[in-house]
Amino acid sequence: MQFKHPEILYFLFLLVIPILVHLFQLRRFQKEYFTNVRFLKELSIQTRKSSVIKKWLLLATRLLLLTFLIIAFAQPYFKAKDDNHKGNEMVILLDNSFSMQAKGSKGELLKRAVQDILENTPENQQFSLITNTNAWWDTDIKSIQKDLQNLKYSDASFRPDFLLTKAEAKNPHSGKDVVVITDAVNLDNKYISKFNSEAPVYFIVPEAENKANVAIDSIYISQVMDNFYEIKVDMEAFGDIENDIPISLYNGKSLSAKTLVKFDGNKKKSSTFTIPKKDFHGYVFINDNSLTYDNNYYFSISKPEKSNVIAIGDTAKNNFLSRIYTDDDFNFTSSELRTLDYNNLGKQDAIILNEIKDIPQALITTLKDFYAKGGNVVIIPASDSNLQNLNALLAAFGGNQFKNTNANERQITKIAFSHPLYATVFEKKTDNFQYPKVNTGFTLGGSALPVLSYDDQTPFLASISNKLGNVYVFTAAINKTNSNFQNSPLIVPTFYNMAQNSGKTGISAITIGENQSLLLDVLLSKDEVLTVKNETSDFIPMQQLLNNKVKLSFGDYPEEAGNFAIYKNDQNLKNISFNHTRTESNLALQNKALADDFTEADSVATVYNDIKSERTADELWKWFIIGTLLFLLTELLIQKFVK
Template identity: 60%
Template sequence: MRKFKTEYFTNVKFLKELVVQTRKSSKIKKYLLLATRLLLLTFLIIAFAQPFFKAKDSKNATNELYIVLDNSFSMQAKGQKGELLKRAVQDLLEHTPENANFSLITCSDNFWNTDIKSIQKELQNLKYSASPFQLDNLLSKIKAHKSAFNKDIVVITDGVGLQPNQVKNIKDDENLYFIIPEAEKTDNIAIDSVFINQTMDNFYEISVKLDAYGDDFKDIPIALYNKKKLAAKTLVNFESKTKTINFTIPKEDFHGYVAIVDNSLEYDNNYYFSISKPEKSNVISIGESEKSGFLSRIYTSDEFNYINYSLQSLDYNLLDKQDAIVLNELKDIPQALQTTLKSFVEKGGNVVLIPNEESSTTNLNGFLSNFGGVQFKALSNKEKMVTKINFSHPLFSSVFEKKVDNFQYPNTKNSFEISNSAPMVLGYSDQTSFLSAIQNSISSIYVFAAPINKINSNFQNSPIIVPTFYNMGQNAQKAGINALIIGDNKPFIAQTSLNKDEIVNIKNGTESFIPVQQILNDKVKLTFNDNPKEAGNFEIFNSSKSIENLSFNYNRTESNLANANPDAVSDYKEISNVDAIFDTLQANRSDNQLWKWFVILALLFITLEVLIQKFVK
C-alpha cells in the first residue's frame, strides 16, 4: 500500500508554530497570575493579622515624663546661642510635641501634668530663681508626686554645683537623662559682701569684698549709690582673686547698693545694704560694783546706755529693753533670772557670763543648758596663758587688719575646765577655751572659763579686752549693716510695738510681702522664708509708718562657673537637646509594626497583576 506524505504549505506551517507558541505563553501567564493572586491574598491575610516586633524598651512605654529645668543664676551664662536658660526654654518650645503630656519642675515653679501649649507663656516669662539649683531637692519633689507609672526624668542644667550624691536615691524604675549646655566663658566677678571696716567719729569706712573667678580680667568700674544717687565711683584692678575696696561715707542713715559692670553673670553685680543712723546700745551688768569698773570704761556714754546693778537691786522689768546683759561673777544665778534671760536671748539679746570662783557648776550648767554648747567642770588652780585668737569670729572680723601673734598674753590663775562644742573665741595655750560663743540666728551667749577680776587675771590690762566687750555689747542691727540673704531664713528683730490685730509688711517700689511675725513685747521677730523674690532695698512698715530700712541680696553660690561638674552624672545618659530626647524615647519604646509593609506588598502585587494582564499575551 502506498503511503502519502503530508506536505504543509508555508503559511500553514507558520500558523501551527504560532498556535504552539500561544499555548505556551498562555500557560505562563496563568501561572504568573496565580502566583501574584496567591501572594496578594497571603499578604492581605498577614496584614490584617497585624504582626509586629516588640520594642526593646516597651516595658517603659507608659512612663510619665518629668522635665527638671535649672533656672538658677548660673544659667545666665552665655553659650553659643545666647543665655543658657533662654536657649533651653526655646528648645523646649520648638521641639516638645504638642500632644506630649509631662510635668515641668524648676527651682522656683512647678507645672504638673501639663503640655507645652498650656505653659508657653509661663516659660517665655520664666525668671531666674534666687534659690540655687539643688537637684536632690527637685528629685524629692518628683518622688513625692505619687504615680502608678514609672518615670522618665530629663534634667536640663549647666552642672554648676552638681554632685554625685544628689542622684544616689534614684530608683531602678526611674530613667534619668541629662541635657548639659555649656557656657563659652567661665570668667566672672562677684560682689561677695559689704561690711563696716572702721567706725570714726563722723564717718563709716565700709569695705566691699569682690571675688574674681577665672583668669582674664580688666579694670572694672565700681560705684556706690545711696537712695539711687551716686555717692562714689572708682576702678578696680584684679592682681589677686580677691579684692577689697574701701569707701568712706557719713555716719548717718544709708539705704543703697554697690554696683559693678562685667561681661558675665549679672545677678551678683549689685549688693544692697542698709545702715541705720547709730543708736546707743543698752547694756546692763549684774554684779558687785567694785568688780564692774572696767565695764564703765568700755561702755562709754557716747555710744552706750550702761548701768550696773547688784543682784539684790535688779529691776527685772528693765532686762527686756537691753541689748546685752553681763553676768559679772555672780555666785548664783537665781531660777527667775535664768528664765528671764532665756526669753531675753530668744528676743535677740546678748548675754555675757563671767563665772565666780565660788560658783556652783550645777547652777552654771543649769543656766547654760537652756542654750547648749558649753558645760562647766571642776575649778582648776593652774595658771594659764591666753594665747589664741579666733580672727575669723564676728567679734574680731573687723578688729585686726592682719593676724598678730605678739600681743601681750593675759593669764588666769584659776579657771574652770569646760566641755565645749561651741566656737572658741579666745583660747589658752593648752588648746582649751577661755572665751566661747554660743550663737543663734539673732543673738549670742558668751561664756568665760575664768573670773577676770584683777586678783585672778590681768585680762583687764590687755588691749584685747576693749574690742571683745565692745562688740559683745553692740546690737548688730543698731550698729552694723542690715543685709540679709534671700532664702537663708535668718530672723530679723524690728523695734516696734504691735497691737493684737496689727501686722508688719515689707515693700519697695516693685514688690510687697508680709513676713512671718512673732510679737516680742515692744519688738517683732520677722522671718522671711523665700521672700522677697528679687534683691533690693526695702522698708519695714507698721501700717503706713516706716519703721526701719532693710536690704536683701541673692546668695552667691552660683557665681563660680568653674564649679560646673557634668562628670558627676557621667553614669547617666547625656542627650544633646530636647528633640533628641523625644526621638530617643520614641525609637526605643515604639513596637516595629510590620502590617504596613504587608499592605504595601499587597498593593505591589495588585499592580503587578494589572501589568501581567496588560502586557503578557
C-alpha cells in the first residue's frame, strides 16, 4: 500500500491524546449518602468491572477512529498492475491494404475499423496513427476525422515491423502502447519479430465472412493472325466458386465482348477473346461479389511497329535469319563485319553476332552501350572462335564466361517454358518434342539464366537481362554442319521473340511498384519532359535521355490502376496501362495465429478500457472514511448501551 500524501501520517502522534485522556481521568467524585448500605459492597464491585470494560472499548474505538481518519487524509492506494507503462504514448497501426476491402459482419473491414476508431477514441486522447501509406503524429481524433473517413486502399503490403520502426524513430525515448488493426492476410510471422511480447501490444483482427474470391492474374497475346489478335485472360480462384463468373472486355468505355467462366473445381481458368489487330486501350472486368481491386485488369495494345534487326556475319550464314525476319514484321539487315556501319547500330532493336571469329574491341564497346540503353544482343559463337575474345565480349554484360570446348555430340532436351521467350509459345509442357542436337560447342559458366539446356544440364541458350535490354548467348554454332537447330520447330519462335521490342509490340500492362521501365523512341529538348496522364490524374515519371530514346521509370506511380497515355506537350506518344499486384487476393492466407503472443481485442473500446483498468490505481481512502464512520457509530452505541 502506498500514500499520495504520506506526510499526513505524522498526525498519528495524535493518538496519544485519547490514551492520556483515558489514563488520567480529570473527573471529581461526589459523595452520595445512602440510607441503606446493605448492598453497597456488591454494587461497588459490579460498577468497577463494567466501567473498566467500557473505558477500554471506548479507547480502542477512538484510537481506530482517529487512525482511519488520518490514513484517509493521506489517501492510500494500491499500485496499478501496469503502472510501469503509465506514460506510454498510443500508436495505432492500421492496415489499409486491398484485402481489407473484404466484407465482415458489419461491412468492409477497413471502413468498420475506421468507424471503431472514430467512435471509441476519447476526444482528449493523444495518439499517432500509421497506415501503409500515411502517418499522423501526435494528433487527436477530431483533427484526423475527415482524413480517416477518406482513407483509400493501398496496394502496399502491411508491414507492422516497418511501421513500428517509423514510430520508434519519430520518438525513440518514449514507451509505446501499440494497437495493430489488420486482417492478417498474407502476413508473415517475421513481420512481428521486432515486437516485444512483454510490452503492451494489442491485436484487433477482423475477419471476412466470405473468403471466396476470383482475381485476374494476367493478360497476353496468345496468337497473332493477319487481322486479329487472340487475347488470353488468365484467372485464379481462391475458395469455392459455385456460380459462373461473368467476364467483360472493354475498349475504352465500350463493351467489346462478354462471356461466362465456370471454374468447376479448378483453381485456374483462362478465357479467350479475339479483337481486331489495331490500337486497343481498355480493360477486362469480372464480377465476383468479393474483393473489387483485382476484378479489373487494364492493358493497351499499340499498332505494331516493325522491329529493326541487323545480323553481323557471313551473308551465307545469315540467310536463315532473312526467312524468319520477314518484311511484314521486321526491318532486317545483313552485314559483313568489314562493311559494318557502326552509326547504324544505335537505330536497331536487336543485333545478332552470327559466328564472328574475332570481335573487334570497338564493336564490344558499342554493344555494351546498346544493351545498357535497352537493346537486345544475340551472340552465336563460331566453332573455331577465340575463347579469350568471346570472354572479353561476355565480360561487357556481366560475370559469365565460356570455359572449355566440348567436342561430344549433345542433345538439347530441356526447355524453360516459363521464360519470356517461350511463355506464349507452348499451351502446355510437352515431353515428346523433336529436340535438336549439337556436334561441338562451349561450356558456359556464370549466372546467366538457362533457356534451352543439353541433356547434361549445361545451357545451350542462356539469357542475361538488365530489365531494359537482353543478351542471348548460344554456346554452339547453329550452322547446319554443326547442328540441326535450324530445322527444329524452336528456331522460329526463338529468334522471332529475341528480336521483339516490348515497347513496339505486345501488350502494355505495367505493375505498379515493381519499378518497371519503358523505352520510347522520341527526341526531347533540354527542358522538355514527358507526362503520363488520364482523365483523373497525371504524374511525371523519372526520365533519362539516351540519345534518340527516353527511358521512363515509374516506381510506385500512379497511385491508382487505370489506362493512361504518355504525352509530349499535347502529343499522345503511346498508350500505357497500370495494374496493382495481386498479392492480397487470397483471403485464405489469413495468419491469425501471429497474434497469439499478444493481447487480442475485439474493438478499440476494449483496448482503451483494458489500458485504463490496468493502469488505474486502487484508491483506498473511501474505505477508510467508511471505517471512520463505522467506528464513530460504534462509539455512540457503546456510550448508550454499555453501562
